[in-house]
Amino acid sequence: MGRLDDLKETPSQTAGPYVHIGLTPNKLGNAGVYPVDLGESPIRDGAQGEAVTITGTVRDGAGMILRDALIEIWQADADGIYPGNDPRGAADPNVTGWARIIADFDSGEWLLNTIKPGRVPYPDGRSMAPHISVWVVARGINLGLQTRIYFEDEDNSACPVLARIEQPERRETLIARQTGPGHYRFDIVLQGDGETVFFDI
Amino acid sequence: MTQDSPHPRNSVDRGALYPRDRDWHPAAYTPGYKTSVTRAPSRPLVALGSTLSEETGPAFGQNAIGDLDNNLILNFTGQPAIGERIILHGRVVDENGRGIPNVLVEIWQANAGGRYRHKKDGYLAPLDPNFAGCGRCLTAWDGSYEFLTVRPGAYPWPNDVNSWRPMHVHFSVFGTGFGQRLITQCYFQGDPLIDLCPIVKTIGQRKAIESLVAPLDMNRAIPMDCLAYQFDIVLRGRRQSVFENRMEGM
Numbered sequence A: 001m002g003r004l005d006d007l008k009e010t011p012s013q014t015a016g017p018y019v020h021i022g023l024t025p026n027k028l029g030n031a032g033v034y035p036v037d038l039g040e041s042p043i044r045d046g047a048q049g050e051a052v053t054i055t056g057t058v059r060d061g062a063g064m065i066l067r068d069a070l071i072e073i074w075q076a077d078a079d080g081i082y083p084g085n086d087p088r089g090a091a092d093p094n095v096t097g098w099a100r101i102i103a104d105f106d107s108g109e110w111l112l113n114t115i116k117p118g119r120v121p122y123p124d125g126r127s128m129a130p131h132i133s134v135w136v137v138a139r140g141i142n143l144g145l146q147t148r149i150y151f152e153d154e155d156n157s158a159c160p161v162l163a164r165i166e167q168p169e170r171r172e173t174l175i176a177r178q179t180g181p182g183h184y185r186f187d188i189v190l191q192g193d194g195e196t197v198f199f200d201i
Numbered sequence B: 001m002t003q004d005s006p007h008p009r010n011s012v013d014r015g016a017l018y019p020r021d022r023d024w025h026p027a028a029y030t031p032g033y034k035t036s037v038t039r040a041p042s043r044p045l046v047a048l049g050s051t052l053s054e055e056t057g058p059a060f061g062q063n064a065i066g067d068l069d070n071n072l073i074l075n076f077t078g079q080p081a082i083g084e085r086i087i088l089h090g091r092v093v094d095e096n097g098r099g100i101p102n103v104l105v106e107i108w109q110a111n112a113g114g115r116y117r118h119k120k121d122g123y124l125a126p127l128d129p130n131f132a133g134c135g136r137c138l139t140a141w142d143g144s145y146e147f148l149t150v151r152p153g154a155y156p157w158p159n160d161v162n163s164w165r166p167m168h169v170h171f172s173v174f175g176t177g178f179g180q181r182l183i184t185q186c187y188f189q190g191d192p193l194i195d196l197c198p199i200v201k202t203i204g205q206r207k208a209i210e211s212l213v214a215p216l217d218m219n220r221a222i223p224m225d226c227l228a229y230q231f232d233i234v235l236r237g238r239r240q241s242v243f244e245n246r247m248e249g250m
Ligand SMILES: [Fe+3]
Pocket: A016, A018, B110, B165, B168, B170
């Protein structure tokens, strides 16, 4: 080993087809090792804020819906504070902020029940529109894909992260469509027409 | 059980993340690994520096982890799994060489015959009734972790006509920021299948592949009990201000 600052991040490898054995064994049907799977919900009873339900799918470049996708989300509380190690202070104790979601093994649909996060400051002090960070892994994905869910009924016009996306029509791929009060749709497209914006962030 | 209430962290857990070296990681589109062809984004990623959304991340507490969770030999039925007994251990550090304590490490693997406990795996090798193939633990104060398991078997998979996966253990690792989230695979020193594997070959640089190969560690082997392999994991580092460093030392 050279100087300590020569250390390189461990290279990624695909999660493969059997990721559920490790990360959601109970949902797979391998009960008996862990009492429950981690990351069942990003909130607990009593979490402050607007309850929202987001559903979606993950689709590949051939138009096929993935049945083996695993998604993790990370979000702030209703005031825009992250749980745990946010330097600005403590978050709502009923918001854990993190969830692990899997596509349904038959339909490929995934579902997230949470609260809408608040605005979070960008490093230069401007504020980012309310968003949920998303990380997608599956067989065939060599390095976890990072994207964000924004909300159709929020003012997204001044978000410095959305502004970094050059083509305005591509920004639309990050905006969850409202399908009813408190209900949103967010389909992730890995490749091709309507390809979701993924970040190197 | 979800993760614990947030516990206070120190300044080491803050600060902008170093950019990822995308040439060191596998590219998204790697036709030698066929499934990547339709699952790789075709547009360039949108690059920007990390924000609070990536610099913060979930924390887990010891009470989310059971006593046998890191013992894959016993954690399914309490009766021992069949196979070569090994300790698989290492440290989770960042690119500045600092051990990262209290972060969740989860693993999954095939049994000693190369068969996964999964409805989609129909390989000839039998299931072991005492092996589920999953384990997890939190890193200790210095970033160290340890699993007791059996060495997984190699297995064939449909890619090329005769593709085989080398012996490997899948690793999922959290850091202190969601932008550090990483899934990878650990291989075993001396396995001739490593150099033939289409998934290994998604990585372009020899040194990067070598960093996924765990060497035999006779210092940690237990006589008359088990061998040991060492797999250290490096997560993205963080920029730190002088002020924060000083606060750390006080
Ligand atoms: Fe595998």
